[in-house]
Amino acid sequence: MQIGIVGATGYGGVELFRLLYSHPGVENINLYSSTQHGEFFQEIYTHVNNENYTLKDLNPDEMKQQLDIIFLATPAGVSSELTPQLIGGKGKVIDLSGDLRLKDRELYTTWYKNEAASEDVLEQSVYGLPEWNKEAIQSAGIIANPGCYPTATLIGLGPVVSRELADPSRIIIDAKSGVSGAGKKASTVTHFANTQENFRIYKVNQHQHIPEIEQQLMHWDTTAEPVTFSTHLVPMTRGIMSTIYVDLKGDYSLNELVQLYEKTYEKEPFVRIRKAGEFPCTRDVYASNYCDIGLALDERTSRLTIVSVIDNLMKGAASQAVQNMNLVLGMEETTGLHHIPVYP
Known part of the structure; x- marks a missing residue:
């Protein structure tokens, strides 16, 4: 399974990388950044310096054909413009930002101060709260990962x-x-x-x-x-x-x-x-x-x-996104997420 993480250098992105790195269904992880492409991931985050990953620039046409899952760990306002460019291929989109959660476009603009995604994209997106929306998630092509x-x-x-x-x-x-x-x-x-x-x-x-x-x-x-x-x-x-x-x-x-x-x-x-x-x-x-x-x-x-x-970075972001990935791919939803909480 080929995975892409857009916004890999943020906190949500690096948590996604940590989880997907040891996920048994993941063959390859592609890391993307619109501002730091060409840089080595391990030079930004030295705790992953046992691996060589180069941050790639965005190429939506290539990504949607080659990747099975595309995670968007981006700031608000990015996904609404990028998602339409990523649909239509084999790749399924899981958006960790707030761009696709609200069905009311005017409501989104009021609260996020950004232009809302198109009606078509919002109609296709499914709210990814697995405990309450599992069946819809399993058949979704676009998942709006809930806020923390x-x-x-x-x-x-x-x-x-x-x-x-x-x-x-x-x-x-x-x-x-x-x-x-x-x-x-x-x-x-x-x-x-x-x-x-x-x-x-x-x-x-x-x-x-x-x-x-x-x-x-x-x-x-x-x-x-x-x-x-x-x-x-x-x-x-x-x-x-x-x-x-x-x-x-x-x-x-x-x-x-x-x-x-x-x-x-x-x-x-x-x-x-x-x-x-x-x-x-x-x-x-x-x-x-x-x-x-x-x-x-x-x-x-x-x-x-x-x-x-x-944990706001896990169930509130990255690990819930992986849980949604498991569901949309027909895998056991706990796959790669059997983590006992860290203590102390």
Whole structure:
């Protein structure tokens, strides 16, 4: 199987390389960069210096005929222009950016401040949340890999929202991410002096992942309303914790809710539900494709607290993309992803 990674020098790209390098179904990995082509990959990332890979320039006509899977680990605004050039051959596209996730073109332009992909490309793209869209993914030619915050949040909300057990007008999401979620490009916010021993809220009510979350909630429950979504930057390298508050419509015990989550995800190899009263932390999923979930119920208010954790570069990006690749190629979805989380 011939694989291509566009944007190989970013954090998502190098994680894809690490996973695909040892994937049993991968014969060859081609690395592409529009700005650093011609350079040696091992000179940019010295931890892979046992291999010789030269970054290639983009040639869409050649790529779509020679490659089986093309991963786009690119900034927002790139995939919307590149994807149309890559379809029509044998290659299937898995986009890790946000360009193909939103079906409403105007909504994308409003939140991402870029021109949206064409209607044709958006109609062909399938939202790649494997735990909830497996059948569509398996027959897709274009997969929109979910965002990191939406992945943790939607896996956490799915069991109660899809069954309309939650009040859709009162969903509050309090999410935290490690610094790698901001990408490789340095900025004042991610500078060591501004992150170390500091805790920062950012993009208050303005994060571009908000409409992605709301779109999926509307798919599950057509009465769903806008959510309150806050994001924070934590002084750690990787990891996401999404703490979600929902008001329940009926009376349920904590054990009933835990059983509901266990039943919902019993056939999903990468979702782990904690026992009642136990909660995951980001270290529990570090460098893995797992999403761990813990629940708490306040019987005084009938409010459910959902704690969902993932590794933002793995289940929130690269390893979920590989999981989607496995599904679209008809392989066991866990192939190449049997990683026990790194500890400590």
